[in-house]
Amino acid sequence: MLDKLKNALSTFVNKTLSEKKLEDAIEDLKLILLRNDVAMNTAEEICQNIIDKLKGEQIGRLTSTKALLEKTLEEVITKILTPDFELDLLQEIENKKASGDLPYVIVFLGVNGTGKTTTMAKIARYLKKNGYSVVAAASDTFRAGAIEQLSSHMDNVGVNVIKGQYKSDPASVSFDAIDHAKAKNIDVVLVDTAGRQVSDKNLMREIEKICRVANPDLKLFIGDSLAGNDALFQAKEFNKYVGVDASILTKLDADAKGGAALSISHETRKPIIFVGIGQKYTDLEKFDPDLFISSVLTD
Secondary structure, eight states: OOHHHHHHHHHHHHHHTTOSSTHHHHHHHHHHHHHTTOOHHHHHHHHHHHHHHHTTOOOOSHHHHHHHHHHHHHHHHHHHHSOSSOOOHHHHHHHHHHHTOOOEEEEEEOOTTSSHHHHHHHHHHHHHHTTOOEEEEOOOOSSTTHHHHHHHHHHHTTOEEEOOOTTSOHHHHHHHHHHHHHHHTOSEEEEOOOOSOTTOHHHHHHHHHHHHHHOOSEEEEEEETTSTHHHHHHHHHHHHHTOOSEEEEEOTTSSOOSHHHHHHHHHHOSOEEEEEOSSSTTOEEEOOHHHHHHHHHOO
8 A cells, every 4th residue: 555655755765865956856756746646736845845945955975865855755745644733523523512512414525436425334333333323314316326325335334314305405305314313312414415527517506505504514525545636626626615624535445656645635735534445334544644654655
């Protein structure tokens, strides 16, 4: 996992040791980042930050220079992956519970094929394991099979689904689920949304309405770590139209290059809180920026 980015950055560090000027290697680093699914704006910021941090430094002894470059890369990547605030989902729910204003409402954003519905079930299981009651809203009412797909996953983790008819108003389904949660004293409502292409303006208006009606506490973007710049474009569009509070990256166990995490964090300026590492409902881990950075920078 992440070996491609790790090897690429290691190549950059070793090559730069023999360069007379750091700037001569920066364009190579930019290409390395782009080939590993880091978006152009993110790659340029990383390169510029390295130039700024190392300006005036002398390329000296091999050992000290290698350590300096590795330290600088670590600092730059850490800054991107750690926004100004952290988000602890369980603590957020506990805070709202203490205020007596449950349910805590989470809206899931993402296009079809990213693992959004499976991720909802993983989160549902995670919340139940930590003692919270959960209900799901089947607010994707237009894609054939979407309601059945969500219901199947939620049945597997023991969570009830509030659903309507196909082609019914998705926002009304989310409203009904929240109303149900209030009546039954359920802690958390998970709201599914349509996953057509983000260029579909009707989709975005539909999700905007869901967010107005549901007034979610958390809007979670679900991104496929294998999708590269497509995942970044999706994150940007959802962030533009409804705002993204945090992200979950799926399929990080597969042949992911690592760039999606950097790009999405850089674009949204919001934390990645979980990563999917497999198809089982237990295959969900908290995202650890330090572990990610260690994976791509440590031999």
